[in-house]
Amino acid sequence: MPVGAGGRSPLPVSATRRPAAAWRVRDAILVMAAGLIFLLTALVTTIGAFELQAIDPRAAQPREIADTLVQAGFFLFLLWMISVLIVQRYRVSWRALGLRSVAWQWLALVPFAFALLLFSDVLMLKGMVALFGPKTHWPSPLNATTVAAAQQPLLEALVIVTGVVLTPLAEELLFRGVLYQALRRTMPVWSAALVSALIFA
Numbered sequence: 001m002p003v004g005a006g007g008r009s010p011l012p013v014s015a016t017r018r019p020a021a022a023w024r025v026r027d028a029i030l031v032m033a034a035g036l037i038f039l040l041t042a043l044v045t046t047i048g049a050f051e052l053q054a055i056d057p058r059a060a061q062p063r064e065i066a067d068t069l070v071q072a073g074f075f076l077f078l079l080w081m082i083s084v085l086i087v088q089r090y091r092v093s094w095r096a097l098g099l100r101s102v103a104w105q106w107l108a109l110v111p112f113a114f115a116l117l118l119f120s121d122v123l124m125l126k127g128m129v130a131l132f133g134p135k136t137h138w139p140s141p142l143n144a145t146t147v148a149a150a151q152q153p154l155l156e157a158l159v160i161v162t163g164v165v166l167t168p169l170a171e172e173l174l175f176r177g178v179l180y181q182a183l184r185r186t187m188p189v190w191s192a193a194l195v196s197a198l199i200f201a
Helices: 025-052 060-088 104-132 144-151 153-183 189-200
Strands: none
Touching (some): 060 153, 104 153
């Protein structure tokens, strides 16, 4: 094997350059367009449900519950679209999109970390309720959603799962795994990184 500068063997090509992605930019655009259609459909459905149930759309608690459910559904839908349009269509693994497996020891810590996070969050919210009193006396940034979340553990758990797991997972797979790699087919690294960052922003 030839020896590079400094007496070290050069890295193989596979270690310095990732092969071109099989999918194209239009596939990433299709995933994002499907996500926008999902949001529009969810908006129309939510408004219709509020009308049918005679729910005041200005009421904080029903609106925030609907927002949380729509957000969770949106990111799950994005993951499903990536699975259908990229993983299954091009017969690639999730590893090709940047998803890596971890040791089982780290996975075993997830339930404990989640329980600790949920417990700490609820304690913080309870403390805020005790400090500021009834929600009508809260400063405007601390709206009634925080009080409602403190009183509804399932809603709070869904908020944490969406914010800590679903959101970063879907965003990383879509923008860095799908879009960035598709842009790299025709662009240098800096251009692909800039375009994907601008679209993400």
